């Protein structure tokens with residue numbers, strides 16, 4: 001394991017449910033003393049109780065920089081070293097930007113961008129010179145390409161990419177070699193974030209690939225901890241596909257109506273026929 005050994009501390013934000021809960025479980029399975037945090041403190045506690053293995057929990061609103069610092073400090077004190085911090089907390093409101101309220105736009109910026117910045121800085125302060133560590137930021141394919149219908153969300157995820165890659169370069173410039181920053185860019189994942197979106201036409205593009213299970217994305221986090229990479233798309237072929245579209249925006253805009261139709265078709269099929277078996281079996285991880 002590259003990021004600290006067994007017994008070292010790991011923090012997951014937004015770990016009360018969805019992907020964060022599964023990533024927290026994975027980190028515990030890898031031997032870390034996991035600190036599960038979420039703005040919903042009860043949900044964080046339930047995740048920690050389910051995981052066992054010495055996992056603890058705290059309420060943490062990632063918009064609060066001082067609270068992120070306190071969580072980083074207390075995790076390092078308890079475990080002796082903080083070696084993994086996963087910035088997972090995120091929120092999504094769909095629709096063109098002009099249909100979101102100013103409060104919705106602000107919340108997406110504050111949680112998805114401000115929260116990642118707060119968590120990353122808090123983690124770096126505890127990691128560098130203290131055994132090092134790895135910050136894993138959960139971005140999205142929406143951080144690599146335009147996603148009409150999830151417009152402000154895509155803007156926040158692009159910000160996560162720019163921030164993470166620049167911070168990794170800053171660490172190199174500052175000769176800090178014991179801290180890594182990585183981004184995971186998943187396609188649509190079957191979590192509560194999408195559970196209510198099967199009949200939301202604005203969310204169609206989240207359903208244009210192969211809907212992922214939390215297990216698949218958590219496994220990618222594990223691989224990145226073993227072999228650090230700055231950017232990991234899940235699945236990898238979708239990363240290639242959206243990067244080509246990003247390089248050819250004219251073609252992307254012309255292809256959009258067809259792609260949206262495909263996403264709507266998948267949404268309706270899931271509503272009509274229910275989830276495929278591989279996604280139904282992940283429900284226990286929630």
Ligand SMILES: NC(=O)c1ccc[n+]([C@@H]2O[C@H](COP(=O)([O-])OP(=O)(O)OC[C@H]3O[C@@H](n4cnc5c(N)ncnc54)[C@H](O)[C@@H]3O)[C@@H](O)[C@H]2O)c1
Nearest residue numbers: 014016018019039061062088089090140188189191192193
């Ligand atoms: N579900 C998808 O299709 C998908 C795809 C790509 C990337 N992602 C990203 O994966 C991450 C996890 O999302 P998910 O799908 O599990 O969503 P989710 O809605 O199921 O879980 C998000 C968690 O974040 C918590 N949270 C919200 N605001 C917070 C705050 N201010 N401080 C701390 N915690 C807060 C919520 O309480 C919740 O437990 C997010 O960053 C999301 O953007 C999701």
